[in-house]
Amino acid sequence: MIFATFATSLATLTSYLQTYCNPHPNLTVSSSPLSGVGLFTTSDIPEDSVLLQIPLSSCTSASDVKASLPPILKDAPETLALAAYLYQNYVPSQNPYLDLCFESVSDHPLVTLRDDVLQNCDDPEIIREVNEIRAEADEAFKILSPHLTTTKIDPTRFKKSLAIILSRAFAHDDTERLVPGLDFLNHHHLPNINHSIYNDSIIVKASTHLPPTTELLNQYHQPSAPSYVYYSRYGFIPQN
Numbered sequence: 001m002i003f004a005t006f007a008t009s010l011a012t013l014t015s016y017l018q019t020y021c022n023p024h025p026n027l028t029v030s031s032s033p034l035s036g037v038g039l040f041t042t043s044d045i046p047e048d049s050v051l052l053q054i055p056l057s058s059c060t061s062a063s064d065v066k067a068s069l070p071p072i073l074k075d076a077p078e079t080l081a082l083a084a085y086l087y088q089n090y091v092p093s094q095n096p097y098l099d100l101c102f103e104s105v106s107d108h109p110l111v112t113l114r115d116d117v118l119q120n121c122d123d124p125e126i127i128r129e130v131n132e133i134r135a136e137a138d139e140a141f142k143i144l145s146p147h148l149t150t151t152k153i154d155p156t157r158f159k160k161s162l163a164i165i166l167s168r169a170f171a172h173d174d175t176e177r178l179v180p181g182l183d184f185l186n187h188h189h190l191p192n193i194n195h196s197i198y199n200d201s202i203i204v205k206a207s208t209h210l211p212p213t214t215e216l217l218n219q220y221h222q223p224s225a226p227s228y229v230y231y232s233r234y235g236f237i238p239q240n
């Protein structure tokens with residue numbers, strides 16, 4: 001999982017994985033040496049095995065939510081449309097996956113600036129990039145908030161919604177979507193899974209043989225992407 005600060009119990013994570021993701025029986029949720037928690041094998045799993053099968057009906061996609069959004073968002077980028085949808089529709093304690101999403105972004109630079117990260121980063125572009133996405137989020141909120149229906153105007157909730165989409169949404173074929181469970185996986189520049197759409201599900205497969213106690217690893221972005229891209233989008237800087 002992307003962020004380390006994280007209160008949801010392993011039991012809750014396991015039960016949501018089972019609810020949404022049809023996990024391979026020999027996978028377990030456990031704390032990760034990389035960050036927060038991750039998914040690990042408990043036995044040998046051969047290459048090409050299906051690890052998770054997440055029905056598209058469990059996912060929230062930009063193309064599905066656009067119809068329910070105000071006209072100003074009709075031609076908006078999908079990231080913004082999904083963020084506006086979350087901002088407008090999230091009700092705490094009704095959906096454990098969304099609760100987890102909101103909890104997980106408290107460290108995202110749209111929400112909290114981490115001086116330790118900024119000071120230790122050797123990429124001079126990082127401050128410029130972080131300031132830019134923060135300014136863009138403020139500007140988008142100013143334009144959109146009069147059009148969005150919520151019980152109270154809440155800029156932090158909007159920034160969290162946007163941070164969730166930036167850090168956790170996946171693009172497959174046609175549209176961007178939240179895929180509960182696929183976003184459990186930590187980033188690594190040498191991934192051992194791949195994912196694609198098949199038969200109305202997102203199928204996550206082992207791209208190599210996985211010995212017992214292997215953490216499932218996804219590659220979030222092109223390995224060559226500069227560290228500011230990782231920080232502004234995912235809220236962390238890869239160690240590798």
Ligand SMILES: *[C@@H]1O[C@H](CO)[C@@H](O)[C@H](O)[C@H]1NC(C)=O
Pocket residue numbers: 025026042043
């Ligand atoms: C899961 O692990 C058990 C014990 O090692 C093994 O017997 C079983 O075949 C595995 N299941 C799958 C689907 O690989």
Ligand SMILES: *[C@@H]1O[C@H](CO)[C@@H](O)[C@H](O)[C@H]1NC(C)=O
Pocket residue numbers: 199
């Ligand atoms: C496609 O999904 C349906 C419904 O989940 C299932 O019954 C069917 O067996 C699946 N087909 C293949 C080829 O996996």
Ligand SMILES: *[C@@H]1O[C@H](CO)[C@@H](O)[C@H](O)[C@H]1NC(C)=O
Pocket residue numbers: 047048193194195196205206207208
């Ligand atoms: C995923 O990896 C498996 C095993 O290497 C391979 O057979 C399959 O074609 C890959 N799928 C995608 C979508 O890359």
